[in-house]
Amino acid sequence: MSTTARSTNEYRELDAAHHLHPFSDMGSLNRQGSRVIVKGDGIYLWDSEGNKITDGMAGLWCVNIGYGRKDLAEVARQQMEDLAYYNTFFKTTHPRVVELSTLLAEVTQPGYQHVFYTNSGSESVDTVIRMVRQYWSIKGKPGKKTLISRWNGYHGSTIGGASLGGMTYMHEQGDLPIPGIAHIGQPWYLKEGRDGESEADFGLRAASWLEEKILEIGADKVAAFVGEPILGAGGVIIPPASYWPEIERICNKYDILLVADEVICGFGRTGDWFGHEHFGFRPHLFTIAKGLSSGYLPIGGVIIGDEVARTLIEGGDFNHGFTYSGHPVSAAVAHANVRALRDEGIVEQVKKDTGPYMQKRWREAFGGFEHVTDVRGVGLIQAFTWVKNKATREMFAGSDDVGTLCRDIFFKHNLIMRACGDSMVSAPPLIITRTEIDAMLSTAVECVEQTEKLLQERGLV
Numbered sequence: 001m002s003t004t005a006r007s008t009n010e011y012r013e014l015d016a017a018h019h020l021h022p023f024s025d026m027g028s029l030n031r032q033g034s035r036v037i038v039k040g041d042g043i044y045l046w047d048s049e050g051n052k053i054t055d056g057m058a059g060l061w062c063v064n065i066g067y068g069r070k071d072l073a074e075v076a077r078q079q080m081e082d083l084a085y086y087n088t089f090f091k092t093t094h095p096r097v098v099e100l101s102t103l104l105a106e107v108t109q110p111g112y113q114h115v116f117y118t119n120s121g122s123e124s125v126d127t128v129i130r131m132v133r134q135y136w137s138i139k140g141k142p143g144k145k146t147l148i149s150r151w152n153g154y155h156g157s158t159i160g161g162a163s164l165g166g167m168t169y170m171h172e173q174g175d176l177p178i179p180g181i182a183h184i185g186q187p188w189y190l191k192e193g194r195d196g197e198s199e200a201d202f203g204l205r206a207a208s209w210l211e212e213k214i215l216e217i218g219a220d221k222v223a224a225f226v227g228e229p230i231l232g233a234g235g236v237i238i239p240p241a242s243y244w245p246e247i248e249r250i251c252n253k254y255d256i257l258l259v260a261d262e263v264i265c266g267f268g269r270t271g272d273w274f275g276h277e278h279f280g281f282r283p284h285l286f287t288i289a290k291g292l293s294s295g296y297l298p299i300g301g302v303i304i305g306d307e308v309a310r311t312l313i314e315g316g317d318f319n320h321g322f323t324y325s326g327h328p329v330s331a332a333v334a335h336a337n338v339r340a341l342r343d344e345g346i347v348e349q350v351k352k353d354t355g356p357y358m359q360k361r362w363r364e365a366f367g368g369f370e371h372v373t374d375v376r377g378v379g380l381i382q383a384f385t386w387v388k389n390k391a392t393r394e395m396f397a398g399s400d401d402v403g404t405l406c407r408d409i410f411f412k413h414n415l416i417m418r419a420c421g422d423s424m425v426s427a428p429p430l431i432i433t434r435t436e437i438d439a440m441l442s443t444a445v446e447c448v449e450q451t452e453k454l455l456q457e458r459g460l461v
């Protein structure tokens with residue numbers, strides 16, 4: 001495969017000597033050594049030892065179009081020659097950012113005509129925090145400042161994003177959340193549902209936690225509710241169909257902005273262009289990143305509904321932005337990526353063919369295991385959860401680390417899936433074929449069999 005200048009061991013040693021990885025226990029990683037990834041093509045990666053790896057996670061849920069698109073590389077090369085960089089702060093714009101904004105207005109539903117650019121999902125979430133407060137301030141209600149989100153939600157790793165997120169292990173490191181953020185429970189039936197309660201009833205009850213929180217804080221102090229349509233990093237938590245329409249009703253009732261964090265669900269992951277279309281609600285604004293460029297370059301943004309956009313446009317200066325907001329090379333690549341997702345029928349194929357096929361095969365593959373439950377998915381995002389006892393929904397202890405155990409077995413078999421607690425999740429590139437789905441699942445089933453055996457050997461079940 002790809003020619004590399006150094007040996008695997010050299011890369012590992014230098015990596016350990018000079019590089020701190022995100023979300024990693026560096027002591028333990030350095031003792032083990034990182035796997036060195038050198039090439040990608042389609043749904044596959046290759047490491048420095050020549051192993052071919054199936055990427056069941058599309059990188060970090062972002063390489064929607066698959067690896068190795070030469071047309072995207074060519075667009076980037078050309079744009080760097082024409083105009084590598086210019087900003088949009090001081091009365092200037094450029095063709096690439098105009099074209100991308102126009103295209104985004106086409107692939108979103110009517111009523112979303114404006115976009116504000118960032119470089120990442122976290123920056124998009126931080127932008128939301130500032131933008132909704134600015135909106136209410138323009139409206140003459142500066143007291144509406146608090147944002148409500150959910151425990152186990154993920155909204156990035158900046159101080160704002162990590163605060164809005166509901167990951168307690170992130171809050172513990174660095175005195176988070178910042179003031180002005182409140183959390184409610186997540187809509188996960190397996191953990192929060194009551195015995196005998198229907199999923200539909202549970203969805204309404206989980207939404208009612210928002211109303212309770214609004215009443216507790218006071219509607220005149222609440223700016224927005226922010227949620228992922230499907231909680232991604234929390235373990236692919238898919239709320240019951242009754243949940244989002246009820247959340248929307250509550251937001252409207254109390255005059256609170258509804259914000260969808262579409263960083264994972266956007267750009268075809270669910271088979272629709274955006275997660276809110278799948279669940280049938282209309283956010284006032286929503287974040288994008290990841291699939292926007294399929295990870296080829298960093299770029300994110302906030303798409304703003306017409307009423308909020310009009311208010312911000314008439315409201316004077318918004319003192320916020322990034323040096324690289326609407327970066328011309330990122331914008332050019334994102335434009336080519338989004339156009340390909342649309343014009344090559346990739347999103348449509350997830351909706352009509354590979355999405356439903358994956359869901360059927362996923363259920364067949366994992367539905368029969370004794371310690372696997374909540375086998376779930378939408379489009380090309382799916383998961384299942386390890387449990388001690390299916391009938392009683394008894395979970396493993398966190399210290400058993402069953403998810404990590406299973407993930408490491410996958411990785412040894414050259415298949416990448418992620419463990420979120422004891423949920424195993426997958427979100428492959430959207431270009432995956434039926435044949436590739438079959439091959440991926442047959443390896444995955446072997447790995448799950450091995451995991452179950454290991455659980456017995458270790459006396460965990």
Ligand SMILES: *Cc1c(COP(=O)(O)O)cnc(C)c1O
Pocket residue numbers: 119120121122123125154155156157228232233261262263264289290
């Ligand atoms: C990944 C993610 C983010 C953060 O995006 P970064 O580009 O890593 O900053 C925010 N929200 C959701 C839902 C995500 O999945």
